[in-house]
Amino acid sequence: MTGRHATQQRLSMRKLAAAVVTAGLFFGGMGAAMAAPENKLVLRTPGAALIGTYQWQSTSKAPSGLHVKGALRDEAPRDGHNSYLRYKVEGYSWRQITGVQRKSIKVDKVFYDGAVLKTKEVRLQVCLDRGSFRPDSCSTERLFARR
Secondary structure, eight states, X not given: OHHHHHHHHHHHHHHHHHHHHHHHHHHHHHHHHHSOOOEEEEEEETTEEEEEEEEEOOTTSSSOSEEEEEEEEESOTTSOOEXXXXXXXXXXXXXXXXXXXXXXXXXXXXXXXXXXXXXXXXXXXXXXXXXXXXXXXXXXXXXXXOO
């Protein structure tokens, strides 16, 4: 009986190891499938840029909007002008995140409409504040729309 007991014990250990590996692959794959993909984001105008990534937050996560991570950069440090990021969430007016002269600032923000569960549109634009006598220099406005 000792030989038979040892054989059964080895089979049980193999089944346990197989179950652990299977569970690890299942949950690892599930985590990879649930992670939202991050997309590259580059908005540029002469003297200023926003370089980073964006992704739409899940509607089950509050707030549910466009999540932008990156750096708002002053790319012409000797010109004496500030950079800023303009943003507009559907139904609201334009707002801005102001940069710092001769530096980069970290941007980690979710743009959302607090009145709805699912924000559908966000517009972004990078600008260079050229003072009161000359118009600001801005990148092309970029529309992010969720389906």
